[in-house]
Amino acid sequence: MAPFYRDTWVEVQLDHIYENVKSMREYLPVETHIMAVVKANAYGHGAFQVAKTALQAGASFLAVAFLDEALSLRKKGINVRILVLGAIRHEDAILAAEHDITVTVYQKEWLLRALKNHSFRKKLRIHLKVDTGMGRLGIKEFTELNEIIELIQHEENIDIDGVYTHFATADEVNTDYFDRQYGTFLEALAILNAHQVDIPHIHCGNSAAGLRFPTKVFNVVRMGIAMYGLSPSEEINGLLPFTLKEAFSLHSRLIHVKKLQPGDKVSYGATYTAEEEEWIGTIPVGYADGWIRRLKNREVIVEGQRVPIIGRICMDQFMVKLPGPMELGSKVTLIGSQGNEVIPIDEIARELETINYEIPCMISFRVPRIYIQSDQIVEVENHLN
Incomplete structure (x- = not known):
């Protein structure tokens, strides 16, 4: 592998x-x-x-x-x-x-x-x-x-x-x-x-x-x-003769956690300002991976909780507002399920005002694909190695 x-x-x-x-x-x-x-x-x-x-x-x-x-x-x-x-x-x-x-x-x-x-x-x-x-x-x-x-x-x-x-x-x-x-x-x-x-x-x-x-x-x-x-369109969801099972999910981890003070800024353009003491986490995904800047208003799941993206998404990283200090290496789910929370591809498509077809296609080649069958990893595909 x-x-x-x-x-x-x-x-x-x-x-x-x-x-x-x-x-x-x-x-x-x-x-x-x-x-x-x-x-x-x-x-x-x-x-x-x-x-x-x-x-x-x-x-x-x-x-x-x-x-x-x-x-x-x-x-x-x-x-x-x-x-x-x-x-x-x-x-x-x-x-x-x-x-x-x-x-x-x-x-x-x-x-x-x-x-x-x-x-x-x-x-x-x-x-x-x-x-x-x-x-x-x-x-x-x-x-x-x-x-x-x-x-x-x-x-x-x-x-x-x-x-x-x-x-x-x-x-x-x-x-x-x-x-x-x-x-x-x-x-x-x-x-x-x-x-x-x-x-x-x-x-x-x-x-x-x-x-x-x-x-x-x-x-x-x-x-x-x-x-x-994925359904061919949300319009015909109610007409589907059987349940479709989404196969694609996108994950990352917290690589940096820090506390901001009131007035501190986040990311390019300094568009986000902390209003109080806040904990933020850095996630190593960006628009070069297909997680484009228009997704700046999205949420992701960290340790089973939805948290908001703050500031502008960078080429290789973005930041989120955490509910408190969290462990480095905590799993982050951008698409898929974690705990009781789910972010389906259709939700991302609605945010981008596009169709679900486009979402997995836009996640770039530099993101490794892990193939899972019967709960076991059967192959890892990494185009950079």
Whole structure:
């Protein structure tokens, strides 16, 4: 296990990831596969450990955003099918084929360039991406979809393994736009059927769609945010079919405790002034770790008690007001539970006026990840060592 030499760390409860995937597996129709989305270093949790756990829990495939992420998993011994959801350079298609990495075809021009410039020794496995209203990546015009299919049907080195789309509003209670996108996707599938193209994997469901519409997502669900124990949105919390178990927590320790006198100042800009004798503690986490300055009004948990952050958050440290003198080394929880207190990721997201997806992603690589399974540390990941 990689050692680390700072008093700040993330804990990832692999059992929670396992249970979230297992719950989804039991909830979906038996013929529906789970594609575990481990892009962005598994939303900040750690791609390799999450991938292994998700596959053990019943996931069939993996998905990432970029070719680099897929290659990293291959180098670590992950051999299942991996779909790159984002665009890759056409000149890298041959590399994807060599490593049996499935790529997204979203444009005729991209495909023409990939085929023109390379001689594939292995088949290139692809999923067609249809833009039904997300407006991000995908084939929007059905004429272009027809042309792509006709082009592929004459290419021996291309294997159409799947077709998919992505919903913009599956995490909203109102389904009007969802229904509109779904109808457009059905039209695209009708075109494929007219060409008599046999496509093994059809998917339109992210976590939200999979949780809400299990019989409408065809035979693959891309499980992302729910795998990590987070709801796709607070709006649909009441619609979730099973309890999600949050896997990510962030901890540190008190490294310095001192008493202030009335009038003493704290941190950059001297924005905080002690009004009486106060005890403050210093915690070795800062905005370089992803605990950004806008979190200056937050609370953290020290020895089971919520305490307020005071003054401005620095690059590597911040200060809190303590109820009294506390022991050096006392555990501090920024995200997660300690004693009877809990700070969920959604609470941090509300403070920052953002979504829960962003919070674990923004905790930087320099914070070690400790992986826990059956109450035992199974691995420590430290990118600085």
